[in-house]
Amino acid sequence: MSKIVKITKEAAEFLNKIEELSGEKITSCIQCGICSSSCPMVNEMDLMPSQIMSMTILGQKEEILESKSIWICASCFNCKVRCPRELDLAKVAEALRQVVLRTATDKININDIPEDEIMELPQIAIVAACRRLTN
Ligand code: SF4
Numbered sequence: 001m002s003k004i005v006k007i008t009k010e011a012a013e014f015l016n017k018i019e020e021l022s023g024e025k026i027t028s029c030i031q032c033g034i035c036s037s038s039c040p041m042v043n044e045m046d047l048m049p050s051q052i053m054s055m056t057i058l059g060q061k062e063e064i065l066e067s068k069s070i071w072i073c074a075s076c077f078n079c080k081v082r083c084p085r086e087l088d089l090a091k092v093a094e095a096l097r098q099v100v101l102r103t104a105t106d107k108i109n110i111n112d113i114p115e116d117e118i119m120e121l122p123q124i125a126i127v128a129a130c131r132r133l134t135n
């Protein structure tokens with residue numbers, strides 16, 4: 001027997017916000033899974049690209065915004081070129097990252113990294129991480 005899922009007002013607002021920020025019609029996703037099977041980064045992800053779409057539709061905000069997948073997406077567009085609905089997962093991931101960044105929660109604090117490790121890290125990696133993960 002199929003399960004009926006009730007969409008709350010908060011869930012609908014979250015979906016609307018992500019559709020607005022990304023410019024993608026997320027509800028047109030048919031859950032074919034082609035994006036997940038095409039993604040070169042999927043093995044590093046905790047949520048597969050197709051799961052990001054279905055969970056966004058269902059408004060599972062906390063799980064998505066806490067997932068590492070939205071930061072791992074490399075915007076390679078492999079999924080977009082193969083998606084039967086031409087959905088652009090990179091834009092959806094970018095929209096989800098924007099929502100996280102707007103909460104002004106820094107994911108890294110440069111002062112927490114031991115000095116000897118900082119000396120070993122490439123400068124470009126530190127700058128890129130700060131740009132992506134801090135406000
Ligand atoms: S390929 Fe497109 S339609 Fe299929 S699951 Fe992924 S986003 Fe949805």
Ligand code: SF4
Pocket residue numbers: 035038039040041042049072073074075076077078079080089090
């Ligand atoms: S754009 Fe992101 S989600 Fe899509 S295939 Fe590339 S890495 Fe995977």
